[in-house]
Amino acid sequence: MVQVQSNSSSAKACASSLMAAATSLISTSSIQEDSSSNYVGNDLLKELFASEETLTTNVAAQIEKFVGLVHGVHKGFDASDQWLAYQLQKNSYAALIGQSKQNSSATSKKKTGGK
Helix, strand or coil: CCCCCCCCHHHHHHHHHHHHHHHHHHHCCCCCCCCCCCCCCHHHHHHHHHHHHHHHHHHHHHHHHHHHHHHHHHHHHHHHHHHHHHHHHHHHHHHHHHHHHHHHHHHHHHHHCCC
């Protein structure tokens, strides 16, 4: 049987690295506000910290979606590989059958004097 197989190891390695990065983004401990210090800009920092946490969660979600797309592309390559292998196998058999018929025809013509 004809074997066709894409090499997906680099795509898998990238997807794994991205998932590890996304996991580390969202698994860090929450921001704890300092309620005892009073500095100029405390209110702004509180808003920025809250915004950073939201942005980190959103980035991690987008990375996870992207990794899902990478997995989908990999599945598409696998399906294409199977289809291509099937077509090559089918055409190989067809070529062999055609060649066999031509050989039979040539043998028959020799026996009948080319008629």
